[in-house]
Amino acid sequence: MRDSDMNAVARRLATIAIEAGHVLRRMERVQKDATLKKDGTPTTLADLAAEELIIAHLNEAWPGIPVVAEETASQVSPDSFFFLVDPLDGTGDFIHGTGEYSVNIALVQGNRPVAAVVAAPAMRNIWIAGTRAETGAMPGKPDDEIIWHPIATRAAPEQGLIALVSRRHGDNATEKCLSTLSIGTRRTASSALKFCLIASGEADVYVRCGPTMEWDTAAGDHILSCAGGKVIGAGGTHLTYGHRDRDYRNGPFAALGDPALAPRLALPVTC
Numbered sequence: 001m002r003d004s005d006m007n008a009v010a011r012r013l014a015t016i017a018i019e020a021g022h023v024l025r026r027m028e029r030v031q032k033d034a035t036l037k038k039d040g041t042p043t044t045l046a047d048l049a050a051e052e053l054i055i056a057h058l059n060e061a062w063p064g065i066p067v068v069a070e071e072t073a074s075q076v077s078p079d080s081f082f083f084l085v086d087p088l089d090g091t092g093d094f095i096h097g098t099g100e101y102s103v104n105i106a107l108v109q110g111n112r113p114v115a116a117v118v119a120a121p122a123m124r125n126i127w128i129a130g131t132r133a134e135t136g137a138m139p140g141k142p143d144d145e146i147i148w149h150p151i152a153t154r155a156a157p158e159q160g161l162i163a164l165v166s167r168r169h170g171d172n173a174t175e176k177c178l179s180t181l182s183i184g185t186r187r188t189a190s191s192a193l194k195f196c197l198i199a200s201g202e203a204d205v206y207v208r209c210g211p212t213m214e215w216d217t218a219a220g221d222h223i224l225s226c227a228g229g230k231v232i233g234a235g236g237t238h239l240t241y242g243h244r245d246r247d248y249r250n251g252p253f254a255a256l257g258d259p260a261l262a263p264r265l266a267l268p269v270t271c
């Protein structure tokens with residue numbers, strides 16, 4: 001695949017995420033019974049239904065590219081290209097009805113994402129990136145045309161940064177890290193929406209020192225990076241993907257709208 005194709009790939013990923021989003025919306029009122037996985041996070045029949053649909057569509061569109069998806073990750077190995085899929089990021093929010101859940105799909109080449117979609121079906125928003133980052137309103141029907149608008153991050157203000165924090169998962173290391181920045185406002189948000197809000201210039205920083213998985217971050221990382229931001233791990237380097245050896249766990253990271261904030265942060269090396 002060529003670089004120039006990635007915007008087309010992102011649009012195709014959007015149609016798949018929208019269809020999965022329609023499945024999730026239909027199941028919102030009826031499928032809230034959760035089972036807890038080994039890591040203590042919940043999963044529902046809706047996670048499984050959306051994942052099955054996404055894998056089928058990805059296999060049809062790009063046969064031969066492995067799909068590493070949250071609920072079935074152990075059955076697949078990454079290759080030079082592979083997809084990372086979270087069919088329902090923010091399952092807790094899906095269950096509790098806040099609407100702040102998302103469908104995340106990223107195409108990874110080597111160890112970095114090259115095309116991505118984050119769709120928030122209940123909020124009716126969608127974000128994509130190939131080589132450029134764009135947003136649109138989620139259509140009522142999967143085939144309806146989307147009007148895409150370019151997005152960009154904002155320069156960090158000297159004082160009064162807007163920080164996004166997880167609604168459900170906080171920890172002391174994250175708080176310590178945030179205390180080194182001049183945070184003016186804290187807003188809670190769930191799932192990969194946090195990356196997209198920063199990519200759209202609505203917030204400045206999201207620090208996460210507690211556990212997350214590669215499928216939670218790859219799509220948001222790429223959208224934010226294409227919008228002018230950066231997602232860094234300890235040492236200020238980009239996050240990398242495809243680490244089957246560590247069961248696709250991320251280390252601590254910070255998502256920044258303005259990469260100039262990076263030297264002000266001291267992330268711990270492990271979660």
Ligand SMILES: Nc1ncnc2c1ncn2[C@@H]1O[C@H](COP(=O)(O)O)[C@@H](OP(=O)(O)O)[C@H]1O
Nearest residue numbers: 039041088089090091166168169190191211212
């Ligand atoms: N103990 C843990 N181990 C691994 N991942 C965890 C975790 N606690 C939370 N997460 C991740 O955090 C995500 C939710 O993020 P947020 O708190 O920002 O909404 C979950 O997404 P899922 O709902 O897809 O499982 C899950 O992947």
Ligand SMILES: [Mg+2]
Nearest residue numbers: 070086088089
């Ligand atoms: Mg999930």
